[in-house]
Amino acid sequence: MTGPLLDIRRLSTHYVSARGTRVTRAVDDITLSLDQGQTLGIVGESGSGKTTLALTLLRMLPPAARIVSGEMLFEGADLLKKSEGEMRRIRGKRIAMILQDPMMSLNPLFTVGDQVAEPIRVHEGAPRRSAWRRATELLKAVRIAAPERRVREYPHQLSGGMRQRIVGAIAISCEPKILIADEPTTSLDLTIQAQYLKLLRDLQRAHNLALIFITHNLGIVAKMCDRVAVMYAGRLVEAGPVKQIYNAPAHPYTQALLESIPRLGDSRKRLTAIDGQPPDPSAPPPGCAFHPRCPKVMDRCRVEAPPEFRVADGQTSRCWLSAPASDRTEVRA
Amino acid sequence: MKKFILKRLGLAAISLFLLSLTIFLLIRISGDPAVLLAEPGASAADLEAIRNQFGLNRPLWIQYVSFISHLFRADFGQSFYYRTDVFELYLSRLPASLMLAAAAMVFSLIIGIPTGIVAAVRVNKWQDSIGKIFALLGLSMPSFWVGLVMILFFSVYLGWLPSSGSGTVLHLVMPAIALGWVFAAAHMRLTRSSMLEVLGSEYVKLARLKGLPEALVISKHAFKNALIPVLTLAGVNLVIMVNTAVIVETVFAWPGVGRLLFEGIAFRDFPIVQASILLGGTMIVVVNLVVDILYAVIDPRIRYEG
Numbered sequence: 001m002t003g004p005l006l007d008i009r010r011l012s013t014h015y016v017s018a019r020g021t022r023v024t025r026a027v028d029d030i031t032l033s034l035d036q037g038q039t040l041g042i043v044g045e046s047g048s049g050k051t052t053l054a055l056t057l058l059r060m061l062p063p064a065a066r067i068v069s070g071e072m073l074f075e076g077a078d079l080l081k082k083s084e085g086e087m088r089r090i091r092g093k094r095i096a097m098i099l100q101d102p103m104m105s106l107n108p109l110f111t112v113g114d115q116v117a118e119p120i121r122v123h124e125g126a127p128r129r130s131a132w133r134r135a136t137e138l139l140k141a142v143r144i145a146a147p148e149r150r151v152r153e154y155p156h157q158l159s160g161g162m163r164q165r166i167v168g169a170i171a172i173s174c175e176p177k178i179l180i181a182d183e184p185t186t187s188l189d190l191t192i193q194a195q196y197l198k199l200l201r202d203l204q205r206a207h208n209l210a211l212i213f214i215t216h217n218l219g220i221v222a223k224m225c226d227r228v229a230v231m232y233a234g235r236l237v238e239a240g241p242v243k244q245i246y247n248a249p250a251h252p253y254t255q256a257l258l259e260s261i262p263r264l265g266d267s268r269k270r271l272t273a274i275d276g277q278p279p280d281p282s283a284p285p286p287g288c289a290f291h292p293r294c295p296k297v298m299d300r301c302r303v304e305a306p307p308e309f310r311v312a313d314g315q316t317s318r319c320w321l322s323a324p325a326s327d328r329t330e331v332r333a
Numbered sequence: 334m335k336k337f338i339l340k341r342l343g344l345a346a347i348s349l350f351l352l353s354l355t356i357f358l359l360i361r362i363s364g365d366p367a368v369l370l371a372e373p374g375a376s377a378a379d380l381e382a383i384r385n386q387f388g389l390n391r392p393l394w395i396q397y398v399s400f401i402s403h404l405f406r407a408d409f410g411q412s413f414y415y416r417t418d419v420f421e422l423y424l425s426r427l428p429a430s431l432m433l434a435a436a437a438m439v440f441s442l443i444i445g446i447p448t449g450i451v452a453a454v455r456v457n458k459w460q461d462s463i464g465k466i467f468a469l470l471g472l473s474m475p476s477f478w479v480g481l482v483m484i485l486f487f488s489v490y491l492g493w494l495p496s497s498g499s500g501t502v503l504h505l506v507m508p509a510i511a512l513g514w515v516f517a518a519a520h521m522r523l524t525r526s527s528m529l530e531v532l533g534s535e536y537v538k539l540a541r542l543k544g545l546p547e548a549l550v551i552s553k554h555a556f557k558n559a560l561i562p563v564l565t566l567a568g569v570n571l572v573i574m575v576n577t578a579v580i581v582e583t584v585f586a587w588p589g590v591g592r593l594l595f596e597g598i599a600f601r602d603f604p605i606v607q608a609s610i611l612l613g614g615t616m617i618v619v620v621n622l623v624v625d626i627l628y629a630v631i632d633p634r635i636r637y638e639g
Contacts, residue, residue, distance in 0.1 A: 058542065060538070060541060060542060088542060088544050088545075088546065090544070091541070091542055091543065091544035092542060092543035092544035092545075093544055096542070097542045099535055099536055099538060099539055099542070104534065104535035104536065105535045105536055105538075105539045106536055106539070107536040107539075107540070107558070107631070108536075108558070108632070108633070108634055109556050109557050109558055109631070109632060111552075118540075118545065118546075119543045119544060122543070122544060122545055122546070122549070123544060133449060154633040154634070156633065156634045167539070168537070170543065
């Protein structure tokens with residue numbers, strides 16, 4: 001297969017209020033691609049559209065959401081053109097997702113083994129016994145001690161860290177091509193977090209997974225990801241290789257985010273928080289959505305939203321400051 | 334599990350103790366029992382003789398101990414009207430009430446659970462609106478009115494069903510529907526709200542993310558979780574049905590404990606009223622106990638907490 005594993009082109013997802021009067025552009029004109037085995041970090045504040053983007057990929061949006069335009073090519077075929085039945089066979093089997101809250105993600109009434117074996121039974125039609133044997137192996141793969149005992153236990157008997165490992169085991173049970181992890185470590189304490197991130201990396205290497213890592217933590221992105229995409233108010237404001245963006249962020253929002261990461265042993269430089277609040281997603285400011293908080297705001301930013309400019313190899317930025325001297329030579333006309 | 338059951342048994346015993354104490358004290362507060370027992374217009378000497386005969390002039394706590402020890406021997410006294418043992422009278426009426434309550438419960442669950450699930454799965458669609466209208470009608474139409482309208486329609490106009498009495502399955506149909514109607518609406522509303530909550534949960538989201546067919550998501554992951562509160566309510570409602578069927582049993586002349594209580598009140602037959610309340614209360618406590626245990630069987634979290 002040539003071309004990227006996943007190719008998202010000009011994707012937009014809107015939430016429409018019950019009377020159709022308020023439209024929230026949760027995902028607005030996003031273009032992204034992902035290769036096999038690659039890790040893409042999606043960063044942004046709460047409400048910037050990260051989770052909506054992930055749910056759009058799996059077509060698991062709440063009823064009020066509409067995918068209004070764009071394409072999502074997975075292995076060359078547009079996911080938006082698939083029937084609900086075809087999508088169901090992709091979910092959990094080709095594209096899997098780990099949810100934010102491990103404490104709530106497991107059904108309290110079924111054993112761990114039942115829940116880990118379930119996708120294997122449904123997608124591969126495996127009989128109960130062999131699916132359970134696979135479930136036990138998967139628990140071993142996510143480094144759960146005494147997996148033979150744990151498969152027979154219920155979620156409430158396990159710690160938060162263990163539950164999140166089990167959610168991970170469910171996600172990789174059918175050897176998916178893409179694994180989406182939506183802030184998988186926010187509810188875990190720091191040491192467990194580090195272990196879990198290491199586990200995700202190891203699983204990714206072992207299965208050559210493409211990993212989409214959604215977080216608001218730039219420190220984790222630096223450790224985990226090859227590429228990073230920064231979202232603000234539903235738009236992709238900057239994207240590119242992690243090293244390049246950390247060394248030379250082009251967008252003022254990315255710069256501000258990087259300055260707000262605490263660095264150990266660096267007490268001379270003061271931490272800077274970003275002034276102001278993220279915009280109301282249903283009523284974003286005109287022009288560039290970041291302009292009310294931007295330290296480098298220009299008159300043009302208040303009226304006209306910038307297009308995507310190519311600033312370096314593989315790095316794009318939606319900021320007028322990134323416009324080349326000749327100005328209007330945009331990436332896309 | 335054993336520890337859990339023992340703990341629940343202890344709590345049930347405390348409830349029963351408090352109920353017996355309340356009944357005992359209420360009788361003493363509501364008037365001199367001797368006056369109830371005596372012929373109208375009895376002299377002070379006669380009353381005193383009755384007090385002596387029944388031990389009503391002993392200290393209260395001794396009277397209570399005696400009262401309890403009689404209860405333990407299933408001795409609830411004699412009915413003034415029927416001149417027979419009240420406990421036996423109650424027991425002879427109980428099967429009819431249980432049969433009626435069971436039929437009403439089956440009716441309410443058969444109607445309530447499926448409509449509740451459909452309303453939740455099709456939330457804010459027309460199916461949900463019909464469910465809401467049904468629930469509103471169910472909760473706002475009193476059982477005696479439903480009963481009378483049914484008698485008018487099915488017995489008087491159509492002549493399909495007997496208007497009162499007992500004996501055949503046909504006799505059971507209308508009282509069961511009249512009694513179960515309100516509960517069907519209550520079970521529907523609870524199933525709907527419980528199902529909606531579960532459908533919005535993370536584990537249902539994960540079940541969908543696993544690529545399970547929607548029918549399996551609903552029947553396995555959502556339904557079993559949503560059923561827990563409905564089962565609790567149904568268990569308690571069964572006993573409430575037995576104990577609140579007074580009106581329905583009176584309308585349809587159904588020979589159950591409800592009508593017995595009605596007769597007890599109408600004829601000022603105090604032992605009947607007292608026994609009905611004590612035995613009804615005992616049933617409520619016992620059923621709560623059984624539901625708690627069943628609950629633990631379904632939900633492992635409760636089982637292991639002990």
